[in-house]
Amino acid sequence: MLQYKMPVLAVRDMEVSKQFYHDLFDQEVVLDLGRNVTLSGGFSLQADFDELVDIPKCTILHQSNNMELYFETDDFDAFVEKLHDFLDIELVHPLKMHEWQQRVVRLYDPDWHIIEVGEPMDNVVQRLLGEGYDVEETARITQMPKAFVE
Numbered sequence: 001m002l003q004y005k006m007p008v009l010a011v012r013d014m015e016v017s018k019q020f021y022h023d024l025f026d027q028e029v030v031l032d033l034g035r036n037v038t039l040s041g042g043f044s045l046q047a048d049f050d051e052l053v054d055i056p057k058c059t060i061l062h063q064s065n066n067m068e069l070y071f072e073t074d075d076f077d078a079f080v081e082k083l084h085d086f087l088d089i090e091l092v093h094p095l096k097m098h099e100w101q102q103r104v105v106r107l108y109d110p111d112w113h114i115i116e117v118g119e120p121m122d123n124v125v126q127r128l129l130g131e132g133y134d135v136e137e138t139a140r141i142t143q144m145p146k147a148f149v150e
Contacts, residue, residue, distance in 0.1 A: 010049035063112035
């Protein structure tokens with residue numbers, strides 16, 4: 001049986017990438033095989049990716065902007081504050097709110113992979129209900145099923 005396991009990100013400097021994901025995203029190393037490291041979030045970092053898959057190094061694209069890792073945090077405001085401590089991080093875009101009222105920020109990791117951090121939709125729903133919107137209106141605004149909002 002075929003089983004999906006995890007995404008693998010090509011990285012140039014394993015130590016820099018491990019430190020980045022640990023310090024900003026609280027990722028712990030689950031398995032360290034030197035050139036391949038699995039993190040607690042269910043993804044791996046791979047150094048020398050070109051050698052592993054036998055392709056020319058020049059074909060490893062940086063900042064291809066064609067996929068992202070997606071994280072959620074219950075304390076979005078605390079994450080945004082923590083992000084301010086990392087002055088060398090380039091944002092894809094600053095904090096923004098989608099039309100469905102979810103707050104997100106996107107940034108680049110050291111190898112120019114996009115990372116999105118957003119607040120969970122159940123938090124968004126709770127926020128809107130707390131602001132006085134009823135279930136129907138909250139479902140319409142968040143584009144979530146009424147059963148999810150209830």
